Amino acid sequence: MMVNPADPALSSALADATERGLAEAEIRLPPDVLAALRRAAAAEKDEIARRELGNILENIALAEERQVPICQDTGVPVVYLTLPPDVPFSPALFEGVREGVQRATAAIPLRPNVVDPLTRENTNDNTGVGMPAVHVTPGERLTVTVLPKGAGSENVSRIGMLLPSQAGEIPRFVAETMLLAGGKPCPPVILGVGIGGTFDMAAALAKEALLLPVDTMDDYEQELCDAVNALGIGPMGLGGDTTALAVKVKRAGCHTASLPVAVNVQCWACRRATVEVKR
Amino acid sequence: MNLTTPLGDEVLDLRAGDTVMLSGTIYTARDEAHLRMMEEGIPFDPEGAAVYHCGPVVQDGRLVVAGPTTSARMNRLTGFLIDAGVRALVGKGGMGPEVVEQLRGRGVYLALTGGCAALAAARMRLSGVYFEDLGMAEAVWIIEADNLPLTVGIDAHGGDLFRAVREKAKTQFHQRFNINQDTVS
Numbered sequence: 001m002m003v004n005p006a007d008p009a010l011s012s013a014l015a016d017a018t019e020r021g022l023a024e025a026e027i028r029l030p031p032d033v034l035a036a037l038r039r040a041a042a043a044e045k046d047e048i049a050r051r052e053l054g055n056i057l058e059n060i061a062l063a064e065e066r067q068v069p070i071c072q073d074t075g076v077p078v079v080y081l082t083l084p085p086d087v088p089f090s091p092a093l094f095e096g097v098r099e100g101v102q103r104a105t106a107a108i109p110l111r112p113n114v115v116d117p118l119t120r121e122n123t124n125d126n127t128g129v130g131m132p133a134v135h136v137t138p139g140e141r142l143t144v145t146v147l148p149k150g151a152g153s154e155n156v157s158r159i160g161m162l163l164p165s166q167a168g169e170i171p172r173f174v175a176e177t178m179l180l181a182g183g184k185p186c187p188p189v190i191l192g193v194g195i196g197g198t199f200d201m202a203a204a205l206a207k208e209a210l211l212l213p214v215d216t217m218d219d220y221e222q223e224l225c226d227a228v229n230a231l232g233i234g235p236m237g238l239g240g241d242t243t244a245l246a247v248k249v250k251r252a253g254c255h256t257a258s259l260p261v262a263v264n265v266q267c268w269a270c271r272r273a274t275v276e277v278k279r
Numbered sequence: 280m281n282l283t284t285p286l287g288d289e290v291l292d293l294r295a296g297d298t299v300m301l302s303g304t305i306y307t308a309r310d311e312a313h314l315r316m317m318e319e320g321i322p323f324d325p326e327g328a329a330v331y332h333c334g335p336v337v338q339d340g341r342l343v344v345a346g347p348t349t350s351a352r353m354n355r356l357t358g359f360l361i362d363a364g365v366r367a368l369v370g371k372g373g374m375g376p377e378v379v380e381q382l383r384g385r386g387v388y389l390a391l392t393g394g395c396a397a398l399a400a401a402r403m404r405l406s407g408v409y410f411e412d413l414g415m416a417e418a419v420w421i422i423e424a425d426n427l428p429l430t431v432g433i434d435a436h437g438g439d440l441f442r443a444v445r446e447k448a449k450t451q452f453h454q455r456f457n458i459n460q461d462t463v464s
Contacts (some may be wrong), residue, residue: 048296048440055392055428063344063397072336072344072396103280108330109343111336111416122414152349152372152393172456179452182374182445184349186393207363231448236393237372255323269394 010087010279011096014144015186018079018100019273021146021162023108024273026069032213033190033270036245040188043110049240053188056235056268071269074110075148077101078133082139094269097144101125101132114153135204141187142277147210153185153265159203163258169194171263174247175227179262183237186267188245190214193224194262202260205250210266214246235268281426285327286366290387295438297388297431298312304406305329305369305424309348311417313356315410322409322419325363329389332370335400336414340404342422347371350388354378361385373432373441378436388433390440402427 017178021240029037037060037156062069080096083089102125104110114128115121126132160178162169174193194205217225220250224247234240245268282289285394293299304328306317308330316322327443332353335345342367343454350370357368366375366386382388391399407421433439 051298051428051430052457054394054397055395059346060396061390062401066317066397066401068397068400070397071394072346073348073394074335074336109336109338111334112414170401175452175455179448182448183393183441186353186371188448223463227455231451233444233448236390237441237444238390238432239440269393275397 006069007092011092011099013042013279014093014096015099015103017144018076018097018146019104020105020274021102021144021273021275022077022148024275025107025146025148026065026074026110026198027077027269028064029070030272030275031267035062037188037268040242040262044240044242045237046178046234046240048238049234052235052238053242059169069108069110069269071150072111073150073152074113074270075150076113077126078147078149079132079134080145080147081134081136082143083136084140084142085144089098089136091248093136095143095222097132099133101127109148110131112180115247142279143274143279145211145274146215147207147272150267150269153189153267156181156185157206157262157264159199159260159262161199162261164257164259167240168258171224171227173232173261174224175263178228178233178243179231185265187233187237188235188247188271191224191228191247192264193247193249194264195251196254197260198254199260202262203264205252205262206262207242208252209248210264210270211272212248213247214270217246217248221249224249254261284329285329286329286463289415290366291384291435292331293431293434293435293439295389295431299431300426301329301367301369301389301429301431303423305331305422307331307333307420307422308406309334309417310356311413312410312419315413317356321360323361323367323421325360325365327350329367329369330360330365330366331422332368335420337405337420339433340405342400342403344396345400345422346394347391347404349367350374357381369427369429370401375438375456377440382435382436384435385436387431390432391429399427
């Protein structure tokens with residue numbers, strides 16, 4: 001069944017799904033992230049680090065108990081849609097997501113974080129020009145995935161246009177990103193690494209890598225993760241064994257003369273949720 | 280150690296890495312509030328005060344969540360507060376060398392676990408606000424704290440746990456990637 005491009009029902013269903021997804025993501029951590037934090041707390045040897053991880057686990061439990069956001073930096077909304085063949089790519093999708101963000105901001109509530117980049121004027125509803133960021137890919141079902149992104153970790157993310165001969169230096173670039181970041185991004189972090197593509201695509205891949213489950217890492221991801229943890233920055237930069245819970249990598253083909261590498265830093269509160277749109 | 284505001288010389292006994300529980304009135308301030316206070320003066324009594332780097336979520340006069348923000352953004356905006364008698368800065372991520380010097384012999388920086396906004400709010404009660412026109416995140420909120428669990432990040436003797444960890448991380452980094460320290464900035 002084809003859907004009318006201006007279908008208000010579709011827009012409204014997307015708004016509902018976005019609002020539900022944000023509520024889920026802001027209040028409850030995904031099980032894979034929670035499990036990674038518990039494993040880290042059990043393995044951590046540093047006393048201060050254990051205390052910090054204990055506070056984090058207590059905070060997660062309190063957020064769920066009180067039905068409040070995990071962190072007061074409720075982030076800016078980053079949204080991924082999958083679109084089945086019978087749903088047209090239309091403004092109704094974007095309007096629905098936008099309305100869902102506005103409703104979630106008032107209902108949960110979320111901190112209004114979105115401002116004009118130069119005047120710094122706050123829109124008070126977490127929307128703005130080009131915000132929420134909405135990325136659309138084809139899929140089998142109509143789904144909304146939300147990734148509310150906080151600023152502390154976003155601000156220390158980096159992109160490097162390495163030389164093609166420098167593939168071996170990627171672990172150094174990734175570790176250096178955390179060395180420069182220290183405690184600022186609220187470690188233990190999850191690092192999304194985008195390798196290849198173009199300048200912009202590497203950054204997009206790095207962010208998409210944050211959507212991947214953190215309970216498995218391939219050998220390359222493990223190597224990067226070990227390099228970061230060897231720094232001993234620890235939870236909150238107070239020292240310890242746990243600097244990164246996981247490193248996840250996404251790749252794309254690139255120009256023979258280029259090697260873009262982007263590292264999107266994510267705090268321990270890796271909030272994400274996927275909701276299927278009812279229609 | 281248990282600390283209650285207004286704070287006095289007891290903070291001088293603390294050492295980086297110590298655990299403390301903080302109770303009493305504290306005041307939130309982020310970038311915009313610091314700028315406003317520099318222009319118009321500090322709206323609360325700064326003597327022995329604790330300033331909390333935080334932009335909470337507030338709804339119907341109640342704190343919903345209130346975790347710490349990145350303190351380093353306030354590095355260049357903090358001296359006037361310590362000069363006025365502020366004894367404790369509470370936040371996350373630590374602060375720059377200028378603040379370590381400003382705290383020497385006068386006050387401490389206390390780290391609250393970043394992201395622990397529900398935990399913090401469970402131990403806080405909202406009692407008032409200054410500069411509400413700056414918006415929810417940037418206003419100065421007056422908060423009654425009850426046993427906030429904190430780690431001394433910077434003490435009054437130049438001790439800086441964040442710096443010690445950073446130095447160690449730098450050494451590890453240089454060793455792992457065989458970088459000659461003399462040739463790298």
